[in-house]
Each structure stands twice: as structure tokens, then as C-alpha cells.
Amino acid sequence: DTAVSQTPKYLVTQMGNDKSIKCEQNLGHDTMYWYKQDSKKFLKIMFSYNNKELIINETVPNRFSPKSPDKAHLNLHINSLELGDSAVYFCASSQEVRRGETQYFGPGTRLLVL
Amino acid sequence: AQSVAQPEDQVNVAEGNPLTVKCTYSVSGNPYLFWYVQYPNRGLQFLLKYITGDNLVKGSYGFEAEFNKSQTSFHLKKPSALVSDSALYFCAVTTGGGSYIPTFGRGTSLIVHP
Numbered sequence: 001d002t003a004v005s006q007t008p009k010y011l012v013t014q015m016g017n018d019k020s021i022k023c024e025q026n027l028g029h030d031t032m033y034w035y036k037q038d039s040k041k042f043l044k045i046m047f048s049y050n051n052k053e054l055i056i057n058e059t060v061p062n063r064f065s066p067k068s069p070d071k072a073h074l075n076l077h078i079n080s081l082e083l084g085d086s087a088v089y090f091c092a093s094s095q096e097v098r099r100g101e102t103q104y105f106g107p108g109t110r111l112l113v114l
Numbered sequence: 115a116q117s118v119a120q121p122e123d124q125v126n127v128a129e130g131n132p133l134t135v136k137c138t139y140s141v142s143g144n145p146y147l148f149w150y151v152q153y154p155n156r157g158l159q160f161l162l163k164y165i166t167g168d169n170l171v172k173g174s175y176g177f178e179a180e181f182n183k184s185q186t187s188f189h190l191k192k193p194s195a196l197v198s199d200s201a202l203y204f205c206a207v208t209t210g211g212g213s214y215i216p217t218f219g220r221g222t223s224l225i226v227h228p
Contacts, residue, residue, distance in 0.1 A: 041202060041220070
């Protein structure tokens, strides 16, 4: 059973389009995250949600809008896609909001904006 | 502010030889330290973490890491490398005095040669 799953795995789209990435975790965790990994493999936190509440928003353009319908799901909607949005986006979850918690990552969504 | 440095972009080692992947950190307060591994086209997987207690931490797949407070280091080690250990390794840190979101290093690519 996949613990943290993301769809789609690959996303190729044109500049200016709007797209969504979905994430689901079946671990019963309270906290979920979105990370962006650039072409140099640098990993940067974008958002964090705890029990459906946004708790971290790390200076991400407001074209990016996360939504958490319940604590098992955290989706990412991106408006007006730009070339610089091309990256791998990882969803992750952890048991709770606490320092030292292990994070469990999804397989990633590879976004290519043309 | 918290930061972590992985001074080597790439580490090459022959199969059967011991391996070390270096990590140093900077935090105010006590550090919580993690190692994650990323195989090609996969998400990050947790290897091990140091929270408190014994400075030598044992993790998955035969890996271990030693917390050295005086040198602010948390190097990852394995006594005998396997070709299947070839992957990208990330060190991460958070602290009791700051954000609970870990800061990731830039990653070190480990290549184990047959």
C-alpha cells in the first residue's frame, strides 16, 4: 500500500495554463507539506498544513494555492503557469506538528512548463 | 536561523569499501538531525535521525550517523558500500528553538562503483 501518493506523476503543459496536483496519505498523519525540488535538486518547503489548517506559507507566489479538504488530502493548484515553475513537486506528511518528526514523502510530480 | 551544509556534491566509492557522506549544521539551540535518501525518480525516504541520547544513530539499510556537537557535524556512514546505495543523500536539521520545518542540505550524490 502506498503511504503518500500523488497524481499525476508527470505533467506537461503550456505557459499560462492552470493545473492541479493531488496528494493523499493513508498514514493517519495530521500534518502535510508541499516541497519544490528544482533542477539542481535543491528542496524547498512551500506549504504546511496541520489538521486542514495552513500553518506555513514560505513566500510562495499567490499563483500557488493549496487546499486541504480533509487531513488525508492536500492538493496544490497553480494558476498562470510560468517556465520557472518547472520542477518536481513533492508532497509529504508527518504524524504531527512537532520538531523531530519524520517526514514521509510521495513519489513526486514532475511538472514541465513549455 | 538554521542551516545545513553538505560540502561534497558527489562522493565516489568502490563497492565493499566504507563510505562517508558529510553534513555540518548551524542552529541556535539543540539540533534535530535527519538523513534522507532519494533514489532516481523517487521521493525521499527516511534513513535515520538524531534527537537526543546516544551520539551514534543506527538506521535503515546498514547506515549509521554520528552526532558530534563540538564539530557541529552529523556524517552518514556505512562500513561496506553496495552498488544499490548509489543515490542522492540529504541531510536536514531543525531545532527546538526555531521552526519545526527541517532545513535540507543541497544533497550529495553517492556513486558506488562495482
